[in-house]
Amino acid sequence: MTGEFEIIKALSRKIPRVKGGVIVGIGDDAAVLRPAAGRQVATVDALVEGVHFDLRYCTPEDVGYRALAVNLSDVAAMGAAPRHVLVSLAVPKKGAEKFIEQFYKGLLPLARRHAVQVVGGNLSRSPSGIFVDVVVLGESKQPVLRSGARVGDWIAVVGSLGEAAAGLQLLRKLGRARALKAWPALCRAQLRPTPLVEVGKKLAGIATSLIDISDGLSSELAHLAKASGVSLEIDPSWLKWSAQLDDAAEFLGLSSEELALHGGEDYALLVTGRPADWVKTEKALRGQVTMIGRVVAGRGKVWRIDGPRRRALESHAFDHFRSP
Amino acid sequence: MTGEFEIIKALSRKIPRVKGGVIVGIGDDAAVLRPAAGRQVATVDALVEGVHFDLRYCTPEDVGYRALAVNLSDVAAMGAAPRHVLVSLAVPKKGAEKFIEQFYKGLLPLARRHAVQVVGGNLSRSPSGIFVDVVVLGESKQPVLRSGARVGDWIAVVGSLGEAAAGLQLLRKLGRARALKAWPALCRAQLRPTPLVEVGKKLAGIATSLIDISDGLSSELAHLAKASGVSLEIDPSWLKWSAQLDDAAEFLGLSSEELALHGGEDYALLVTGRPADWVKTEKALRGQVTMIGRVVAGRGKVWRIDGPRRRALESHAFDHFRSP
Numbered sequence: 001m002t003g004e005f006e007i008i009k010a011l012s013r014k015i016p017r018v019k020g021g022v023i024v025g026i027g028d029d030a031a032v033l034r035p036a037a038g039r040q041v042a043t044v045d046a047l048v049e050g051v052h053f054d055l056r057y058c059t060p061e062d063v064g065y066r067a068l069a070v071n072l073s074d075v076a077a078m079g080a081a082p083r084h085v086l087v088s089l090a091v092p093k094k095g096a097e098k099f100i101e102q103f104y105k106g107l108l109p110l111a112r113r114h115a116v117q118v119v120g121g122n123l124s125r126s127p128s129g130i131f132v133d134v135v136v137l138g139e140s141k142q143p144v145l146r147s148g149a150r151v152g153d154w155i156a157v158v159g160s161l162g163e164a165a166a167g168l169q170l171l172r173k174l175g176r177a178r179a180l181k182a183w184p185a186l187c188r189a190q191l192r193p194t195p196l197v198e199v200g201k202k203l204a205g206i207a208t209s210l211i212d213i214s215d216g217l218s219s220e221l222a223h224l225a226k227a228s229g230v231s232l233e234i235d236p237s238w239l240k241w242s243a244q245l246d247d248a249a250e251f252l253g254l255s256s257e258e259l260a261l262h263g264g265e266d267y268a269l270l271v272t273g274r275p276a277d278w279v280k281t282e283k284a285l286r287g288q289v290t291m292i293g294r295v296v297a298g299r300g301k302v303w304r305i306d307g308p309r310r311r312a313l314e315s316h317a318f319d320h321f322r323s324p
Numbered sequence: 325m326t327g328e329f330e331i332i333k334a335l336s337r338k339i340p341r342v343k344g345g346v347i348v349g350i351g352d353d354a355a356v357l358r359p360a361a362g363r364q365v366a367t368v369d370a371l372v373e374g375v376h377f378d379l380r381y382c383t384p385e386d387v388g389y390r391a392l393a394v395n396l397s398d399v400a401a402m403g404a405a406p407r408h409v410l411v412s413l414a415v416p417k418k419g420a421e422k423f424i425e426q427f428y429k430g431l432l433p434l435a436r437r438h439a440v441q442v443v444g445g446n447l448s449r450s451p452s453g454i455f456v457d458v459v460v461l462g463e464s465k466q467p468v469l470r471s472g473a474r475v476g477d478w479i480a481v482v483g484s485l486g487e488a489a490a491g492l493q494l495l496r497k498l499g500r501a502r503a504l505k506a507w508p509a510l511c512r513a514q515l516r517p518t519p520l521v522e523v524g525k526k527l528a529g530i531a532t533s534l535i536d537i538s539d540g541l542s543s544e545l546a547h548l549a550k551a552s553g554v555s556l557e558i559d560p561s562w563l564k565w566s567a568q569l570d571d572a573a574e575f576l577g578l579s580s581e582e583l584a585l586h587g588g589e590d591y592a593l594l595v596t597g598r599p600a601d602w603v604k605t606e607k608a609l610r611g612q613v614t615m616i617g618r619v620v621a622g623r624g625k626v627w628r629i630d631g632p633r634r635r636a637l638e639s640h641a642f643d644h645f646r647s648p
Binding site: 023024027028029030031032033034035036037038039040041042043044045046048049050051052074075077078080084086087088090119120121122124125126127128129131133135136137138139143145146147210211212227 | 347348351352353354355356357358359360361362363364365366367368369370372373374375376398399401402404408410411412414443444445446448449450451452453455457459460461462463467469470471534535536551
């Protein structure tokens with residue numbers, strides 16, 4: 001952790017102290033933490049200006065919120081409890097202090113809501129563009145992997161699909177103010193996605209595999225199928241989405257089904273489980289869960305039921321190296 | 325961890341497996357680790373193209389090496405043992421795969437040398453410029469903080485001073501090939517600094533405070549004085565440096581003493597200890613340690629002995645927000 005002593009000191013006064021686990025937070029060469037109970041999980045995810053966000057339609061607070069949310073979602077996808085956060089920011093000199101202040105105004109309330117503490121970080125100058133890396137450390141007795149799906153398991157989704165992708169198109173097309181006024185829920189799905197941390201914890205011990213839907217359902221199905229060494233069969237007619245999504249899709253000239261199948265950044269959870277555990281799962285999640293298909297024999301293929309037949313479900317990966 | 329599946333898969337095949345501690349490495353939503361014994365330390369540090377490195381005089385391998393080295397140094401400065409690494413890279417589309425491959429060619433041998441394992445990471449596209457964040461997790465029975473210096477303690481330095489700063493000036497002035505030929509050791513100090521991990525571990529249990537010298541000795545003295553709530557008095561005539569540094573300083577029209585006092589990025593260690601422990605310290609470090617002064621009463625001041633008097637030692641912080 002280098003320099004920028006005053007900004008870091010000012011920041012560290014604002015960081016709320018939460019229960020346990022932190023022996024030394026911001027300000028030394030490294031944070032000192034009490035080790036995790038059970039297993040530790042660790043993840044890092046980046047938000048890059050011009051790739052993952054655009055300050056024409058999102059605020060620095062949105063960026064701060066989202067940078068933490070996407071990492072909390074990764075921890076949720078392990079069925080783990082998040083505990084500690086490190087934040088690395090590279091920001092152009094001009095407007096740096098203001099950006100950093102507002103960034104934390106978005107990040108800290110979300111941290112508080114999940115009782116996680118910012119324990120360290122780094123500030124750098126960026127010659128051009130804002131770069132954010134957030135690290136979340138968490139703990140779990142028994143993390144749920146993406147490799148545990150077995151033939152015969154059901155496949156289900158928790159959380160909404162397609163809304164964040166529709167929100168992004170609306171924000172780009174209409175600008176922030178008009179888009180937020182016309183479709184607040186869809187814009188919010190894009191700007192302030194809800195990480196399903198509590199859902200993930202409830203699924204630990206029930207789910208056979210778990211992954212968060214950051215790149216779009218079709219891509220995550222492919223990841224899960226490959227990691228588990230099975231094939232997956234889903235019925236798109238089982239997918240649910242809101243009337244708002246239909247509305248917005250019509251306005252945008254897109255298909256709701258395509259948005260739900262391929263639209264990324266909703267941070268919903270994709271889960272598999274044993275048939276005997278379906279009722280327990282529905283009960284634990286109070287009906288928030290939607291079954292969408294089942295795990296079948298095969299090696300890494302994803303099929304979509306199409307009337308009496310099935311055909312390959314193409315995955316339109318949201319890949320930053322291929323996107324324009 | 326999102327997308328870029330093939331690059332990540334190709335990479336994860338190259339990551340060497342080291343002893344223990346990793347239950348799931350690269351490829352799931354988060355890494356799964358066996359928790360640390362004792363205390364866990366966690367640090368993140370960034371390297372930004374155009375701020376911390378310039379590809380006109382350093383190679384992608386140098387960047388990979390250095391990105392890990394500066395973080396290992398932070399762990400060394402806690403007297404801790406590094407264990408796990410996460411790497412987040414944002415790279416422009418053009419030349420991305422080649423850069424990433426060479427970056428890891430620099431990083432992985434250093435990881436192997438310290439028996440640390442890369443357990444996760446992130447790859448993003450960058451619209452402009454390369455951004456690297458490396459996270460290192462480590463463990464220690466009793467981490468050494470920067471806040472433990474007490475009045476009467478000696479102050480010492482382990483490792484060379486001023487060489488990395490001189491190396492940087494030489495590389496800028498002469499270009500890589502000529503600078504490396506004329507002053508290989510100084511260029512190496514800049515391009516491939518040695519993180520003093522073993523020294524840090526030996527100092528745990530002896531040192532009263534410990535910090536690594538990333539921003540320059542004068543700045544780190546100021547940080548240590550503030551964190552410990554004491555003042556520090558150093559005698560610049562006790563500093564040692566190589567004949568090469570004198571040579572290069574003359575060539576550059578700079579003063580060796582100024583370089584040793586204010587030049588950053590050597591990743592030497594600044595340490596304090598009780599008088600009774602000096603002999604033990606010298607013995608443990610086999611004479612690699614140089615006493616430079618002592619801890620005195622006061623609140624956060626740094627003094628330099630100047631003949632019969634003392635005067636304030638100005639600290640020229642290497643602060644990325646103020647540097648050009």
